[in-house]
Amino acid sequence: MARPDKVAAVEEIAENFRGASASVVTEYRGLTMSQLTTLRRSLGDGATYRVAKNTLVKRAAEDAGVEGLEQLLVGPTAITFITGEPVDAAKALRDFARANQGLVIKGGYMDGRTLTVAEVNQLADLESREVLLSKLAGAMKGTMAKAAGLFAAPASQVARLAQALADKRAEEGGAAPAEAATDSETAS
Structure with a gap:
């Protein structure tokens, strides 16, 4: 039987997927809490950075109809749910990853399809x-x-x-x- 806290977490992540115009999957291994706080601030109001268990994210993505993220959900995973301008959030993530080697962009999801790391970087390069x-x-x-x-x-x-x-x-x-x-x- 599923625990109520996990069911609630899956539902919350699924809602985030449904409400997001794009999402970027990252690995945050080696980042401190202060660095994660700095990252969250740099993303602004149009994006939410959430650390979650891979199994919960897989279930939530399945519930939300998001396909193709399974291969990205390996190791410590955090997802940026972007409700605002995807370009601004992608730039913030790319710039933070350049300054902090602990953040690794794995890929993303936008417009019904998965994005490669190169596509996320191309999105960040847009004005x-x-x-x-x-x-x-x-x-x-x-x-x-x-x-x-x-x-x-x-x-x-x-x-x-x-x-x-x-x-x-x-x-x-x-x-x-x-x-x-x-x-x-x-x-x-």
């Missing part, structure tokens, strides 16, 4: 959503400015042409009376 959106907005603004310039160009060309024509007529019209005056002086 954040806000940066990508601002770049997109800048590109759109530049395109709109070019379009506005192209639409305004024919009208400004017509205006310049009309001004040049008016200047030419004024020159011709202004030169004619002066020539008439010199012609009358030579005739006298």
Whole structure:
């Protein structure tokens, strides 16, 4: 018969899997409690770092419909459940793993499929959503400015042409009376 505390733990982990947009499986061997606390803080509000027994995680993943994590659940395992921006959490994990050799990223799960270590690192290499959106907005603004310039160009060309024509007529019209005056002086 299953112990109630283990049943509750499995249900909690399964809920975390269901509510997460992504999850990253890590090994934390050799990390101190203060290092784990620092890691949890660096992940921010959009991610939860949980140390759990592999058998409980396997059952919870099965309950939540998450497949393919079994090969990652070997040795001391901790899972980061990401509810916010996956890129930010992946960056935090990667940077922490670089600084602390005790944290090893094993893989992850996102969009219904497992992720390799390389894919988690690729996710970490992406720019954040806000940066990508601002770049997109800048590109759109530049395109709109070019379009506005192209639409305004024919009208400004017509205006310049009309001004040049008016200047030419004024020159011709202004030169004619002066020539008439010199012609009358030579005739006298």
